[in-house]
Amino acid sequence: MSAFHAVPAGTFSAQRPELALTVPNHTERDNIMANSDSSLEDTPEENGLEEFDPHDEEDVDESVKEDMKRLEDTFPGISDRFRLVNRIGEGTFSTVYKAEDLLYDHYRNDWDTFQNAQDDNWTNHPTKRRRGEEGNSHPFPARRRKPRFVALKKIYVTSSPLRIQNELELLHDLRGCRSVCPLITAFRYQDQVVAVLPFFPHTDFRIQYRTFMVADMRHYFRSLFTALHSVHKHNILHRDIKPTNFLYNPELREGVLVDFGLAEREGSEYTGTCLCANTSQIRRSRFLQSYYYTHCASSLNTTALGYPKNDSRPSRRANRAGTRGFRAPEVLLKCTSQTTKIDMWSAGVILLTLLGRRFPFFNSADDVDAMIEMASIFGTRRMKLAAAMHGQIFETNIPTIGEKGYSWEKLVKWASCVEELTESEKQATRLLAGLMELDPYKRLSAKEALQHEFFTDPIDHDVEWGGNPDDSGDTGEEGDKDDDEADDAADEVAMI
Numbered sequence: 001m002s003a004f005h006a007v008p009a010g011t012f013s014a015q016r017p018e019l020a021l022t023v024p025n026h027t028e029r030d031n032i033m034a035n036s037d038s039s040l041e042d043t044p045e046e047n048g049l050e051e052f053d054p055h056d057e058e059d060v061d062e063s064v065k066e067d068m069k070r071l072e073d074t075f076p077g078i079s080d081r082f083r084l085v086n087r088i089g090e091g092t093f094s095t096v097y098k099a100e101d102l103l104y105d106h107y108r109n110d111w112d113t114f115q116n117a118q119d120d121n122w123t124n125h126p127t128k129r130r131r132g133e134e135g136n137s138h139p140f141p142a143r144r145r146k147p148r149f150v151a152l153k154k155i156y157v158t159s160s161p162l163r164i165q166n167e168l169e170l171l172h173d174l175r176g177c178r179s180v181c182p183l184i185t186a187f188r189y190q191d192q193v194v195a196v197l198p199f200f201p202h203t204d205f206r207i208q209y210r211t212f213m214v215a216d217m218r219h220y221f222r223s224l225f226t227a228l229h230s231v232h233k234h235n236i237l238h239r240d241i242k243p244t245n246f247l248y249n250p251e252l253r254e255g256v257l258v259d260f261g262l263a264e265r266e267g268s269e270y271t272g273t274c275l276c277a278n279t280s281q282i283r284r285s286r287f288l289q290s291y292y293y294t295h296c297a298s299s300l301n302t303t304a305l306g307y308p309k310n311d312s313r314p315s316r317r318a319n320r321a322g323t324r325g326f327r328a329p330e331v332l333l334k335c336t337s338q339t340t341k342i343d344m345w346s347a348g349v350i351l352l353t354l355l356g357r358r359f360p361f362f363n364s365a366d367d368v369d370a371m372i373e374m375a376s377i378f379g380t381r382r383m384k385l386a387a388a389m390h391g392q393i394f395e396t397n398i399p400t401i402g403e404k405g406y407s408w409e410k411l412v413k414w415a416s417c418v419e420e421l422t423e424s425e426k427q428a429t430r431l432l433a434g435l436m437e438l439d440p441y442k443r444l445s446a447k448e449a450l451q452h453e454f455f456t457d458p459i460d461h462d463v464e465w466g467g468n469p470d471d472s473g474d475t476g477e478e479g480d481k482d483d484d485e486a487d488d489a490a491d492e493v494a495m496i
Helices: 036-041 062-074 115-122 161-173 205-211 214-233 280-288 291-299 341-356 367-378 380-389 408-416 423-435 446-450 477-488
Strands: 049-051 082-090 094-101 143-145 149-155 185-189 192-198 246-249 254-257
Touching: 062 082, 062 094, 082 149, 161 192, 205 214, 205 341, 214 246, 214 254, 214 341, 214 423, 214 446, 280 380, 341 408, 341 423, 341 446, 367 380, 408 423, 423 446
Parallel strands: none
Antiparallel strands: 049 143, 082 094, 094 149, 149 192, 185 192, 246 254
């Protein structure tokens, strides 16, 4: 595997140039300093030195300390290169730690594009008092280099070796892509794999969706679509777009796309061509010949629906990787010709969450519930058409689900509890309609989304959540009509 090689015991020795470690070519850290200690004789300002303050250490839970200690004990030599600081993420397939790179200054760090900005905007420590001792050859004994942090991703041994290799190779191929987290290097000791990634300070999405105005959303999604455009140009599906996998820094107005554990190349898991890949004429012909049309469609009103007692059709298998609430409709309908558009649907769910001020917006327990949630918005007519595209049938007898569905503008108003949307929110809602399109072939791509009026011709008509624009020219008549419609349909949208 080109991305990493095994690290035998004793690899992390004091003889730095003899490390038996292979690093990806794009991050080759071959510029080892001949004598790193000699640089400490320069002024602290020139070397980025700062006074060491033990109070700067983060408060870490005891269970997290034990977890980090286990990693250091079971992965020989890792503590010689990194000082584990805290656990910053934990998922199904991996755990991520914040760590100080002890050998940062020994290498060429072309990957570190955010370090200076992080220092300016995110290190809010009080000004440290400098100490000196006269007559001492080392006048700054309590100073050290400003710590440089990275993220260590420990991939669980239960993960498939092919899946680990795939993730590292995809990150290697995406090197240099803007707003995509680069891979610095990776280590393996026996059955343990640790990937080294940049550490990127960011705010919690649970704060963002409560405080973001439309202007903030514009910067957020410009960065996200830029990352997705780079990924999709390489014909790679991320498959797990969600807020926790896009680390956004509001100070920099930049974010990075992370966690490619479920990503894959388009068409790599080919299990047959889905009906949606054919023309509309072929799809209609196939539908007219289907068991549903010949046996059920003509007697829907007289015979109870059900399943064939002896169904000889083979089971349908398709990739359904992702996080519940963010899966595209074609994933739920087991489409075998999934494209990069599944990531755009997930990005649309994030935009709907920000506009509607509800997180999570979709909270289904399984795929069936997820389709019912969609039907509550789109209506049964559009859901049936979407299912038929993939050779599937959608039926429901839930009385609160209507046939027509609702507009996105009306849905956003109900979700955010406002009487009327601002012009900027209406513009964002038009982008939302292009992202959350049931037909993946009509859904916006990342490139098309960046060319939407939301980015090219933005409307600056923004107010904080719950406010009313002072310059609104509404007379109230249209608003009263919408309120009446909302009251009439209150029961119908209760599940939303």
